[in-house]
Amino acid sequence: MTFTAKGLATRNRIIEGAATHLRSDEPGTVTLDDVRAWTGTSKSQLFHYFPGGKEELLLEVARYEADRVLEDQQPHLAALDSWASWDRWQGAVIARYRAQGARCPLASLMSQVDSVAGASQVATSLLNRWQEYVRQGITTMQAQGDIDPELNAQRTAAAFIAGIQGGVTVLRSTGDTAHLEAIFDLLTSYLRAPEHKRAA
Amino acid sequence: MTFTAKGLATRNRIIEGAATHLRSDEPGTVTLDDVRAWTGTSKSQLFHYFPGGKEELLLEVARYEADRVLEDQQPHLAALDSWASWDRWQGAVIARYRAQGARCPLASLMSQVDSVAGASQVATSLLNRWQEYVRQGITTMQAQGDIDPELNAQRTAAAFIAGIQGGVTVLRSTGDTAHLEAIFDLLTSYLRAPEHKRAA
DNA sequence: TACAAATTGGACTTGCTGGTCCAAAAATGG
DNA sequence: CCATTTTTGGACCAGCAAGTCCAATTTGTA
Numbered sequence: 087m088t089f090t091a092k093g094l095a096t097r098n099r100i101i102e103g104a105a106t107h108l109r110s111d112e113p114g115t116v117t118l119d120d121v122r123a124w125t126g127t128s129k130s131q132l133f134h135y136f137p138g139g140k141e142e143l144l145l146e147v148a149r150y151e152a153d154r155v156l157e158d159q160q161p162h163l164a165a166l167d168s169w170a171s172w173d174r175w176q177g178a179v180i181a182r183y184r185a186q187g188a189r190c191p192l193a194s195l196m197s198q199v200d201s202v203a204g205a206s207q208v209a210t211s212l213l214n215r216w217q218e219y220v221r222q223g224i225t226t227m228q229a230q231g232d233i234d235p236e237l238n239a240q241r242t243a244a245a246f247i248a249g250i251q252g253g254v255t256v257l258r259s260t261g262d263t264a265h266l267e268a269i270f271d272l273l274t275s276y277l278r279a280p281e282h283k284r285a286a
Numbered sequence: 287m288t289f290t291a292k293g294l295a296t297r298n299r300i301i302e303g304a305a306t307h308l309r310s311d312e313p314g315t316v317t318l319d320d321v322r323a324w325t326g327t328s329k330s331q332l333f334h335y336f337p338g339g340k341e342e343l344l345l346e347v348a349r350y351e352a353d354r355v356l357e358d359q360q361p362h363l364a365a366l367d368s369w370a371s372w373d374r375w376q377g378a379v380i381a382r383y384r385a386q387g388a389r390c391p392l393a394s395l396m397s398q399v400d401s402v403a404g405a406s407q408v409a410t411s412l413l414n415r416w417q418e419y420v421r422q423g424i425t426t427m428q429a430q431g432d433i434d435p436e437l438n439a440q441r442t443a444a445a446f447i448a449g450i451q452g453g454v455t456v457l458r459s460t461g462d463t464a465h466l467e468a469i470f471d472l473l474t475s476y477l478r479a480p481e482h483k484r485a486a
Numbered sequence: 487t488a489c490a491a492a493t494t495g496g497a498c499t500t501g502c503t504g505g506t507c508c509a510a511a512a513a514t515g516g
Numbered sequence: 517c518c519a520t521t522t523t524t525g526g527a528c529c530a531g532c533a534a535g536t537c538c539a540a541t542t543t544g545t546a
Contacts, residue, residue: 090513090522117503128525133505140504188406197397206388209459245472248465249445252452259409265448272445276476290492290543317533328495329535339535 089135097135100125105147109191116144116198145204148195152212155192156219158182163216166223169232169278176270180263183254188261190254217247224277233277242277249273289335297335300325305347309391316344316398345404348395352412355392356419358382363416366423369432369478376470380463383454388461390454417447424477433477442477449473 089097103125108116118132118140136143156163159182162175192212196205221243227233253266289297303325308316318332318340336343356363359382362375392412396405421443427433453466 088522092513093523096523118505119503128523129505130507130526131524134523194397197394206459206461213456213459241468242472244465245449245469248452248456248469249449250452251455252448252450252469255451255455256413256448259406259413261406265444268441269445269448269452272442272473272476276472279479288492292543293493296493318535319533328493330496330537331494333535334493340533 093135096127096131100127100132100135100143101146101150104143105150105191108147108195109151109189114194118143141204144195144198145208148192148205148208151192151195152208155212156215159219163219163223166220167226167230172223172274172277176274179250180267180270183257183266184263188258190258193255193258213247213251217243220246227277234280237277246273293335296327296331300327300332300335300343301346301350304343305350305391308347308395309351309389318343341404344395344398345408348392348405348408351392351395352408355412356415363419363423366420367426367430372423372474372477376474379450380467380470383457383466384463388458390458393455393458413447413451417443420446427477434480437477446473 100121104116104121107120107124118129121127121132121143122129132143133139136146138145159175159178162171162178166172166175192209196209221239224233224237224239224242228235228237228239249269249272250266253263253269256265257263300321304316304321307320307324318329321327321332321343322329332343333339336346338345359375359378362371362378366372366375392409396409421439424433424437424439424442428435428437428439449469449472450466453463453469456465457463
């Protein structure tokens, strides 16, 4: 159970190697033998470093990918303090998913992990962290007088997350970023509007 | 290849039975033996009515479920011609997904169908039909002077679809409809705003 | 009734895949 | 240099699930 430096290196090689190939190949059916081939390891190594078997391994890969999702949006996401920075962030998100195309490594992964608890926890954690960045950005802009202070930052940030998520989901089916761009434009346009009265 | 009335009845029984159970149970791993048990059929019947095997069967179930998604939103979706009707529609959507909880039968199905072409076609078709209803609703409201005629109906409808889709996706992870409600409120609020200038 | 076409039952095959196990090789540390 | 622990290789096992096949039964039709 205690790993040496060499052991940890192997473990990481497995996670990163699996992630890389899962990103490019069709992840519909990943087998442990696939992972073995990709990472040049043996069956015993797989179970040595991931006693929980396939499920634990895929969960680790999911965690790894979830972190990448946020990293790819930095440094923009952490400093949404001007309209220009919001634009750069939007550009980065759309560029990322356009490059990724119809493949969403994380979504594919999630569908394969049965450990409902673990999988949904990874997803929820990612969404929460993501949303918190956006909420922080909205609050900052409100403090600067750029956004109507009446706006519910928390709820609007939630809408952003849902919108982006939906744009990506549609992208996965259609291979087109049009929906993602449409919702993103609408959301930022909403933010810039001077008033946010909710009609009755 | 030619089916009699009895044959068609059996075929439908298989599709509907599978759909029903897929909606309630965990659809992570559906086997043909499961379907057999649910529908009281034999292996030969499954392959008799779905020569393409499991994949064809699941694709038919997916089509069936896709139709239900739209049906569940009627009659509201087809007559978005007043703010009251938009509210009723929103209520119906949220009620549907709240009742469904974290389970999205369609999404689960899609993840199991490898026939990428067929699966994404079912999804894309659903999204297109859905979006067209919304676009029609926006256009109608514009004609009545309730929505700014400058608004791009097509693009805004696309944003609606993405937003709803994202709310549902988040719901699947968190089990909470908060995001869906947040984005839906934001979208309708956007529609009701008198002006839709896009800031530069 | 008789014949053809369809429907149905279910045993059987086949291949794959997660997981186990043991022994060998390499580190580690005193 | 020896003992102990970690790391690695890969053969092997067991179960499952998709798909095949043939025969029995029912249905439709003349």
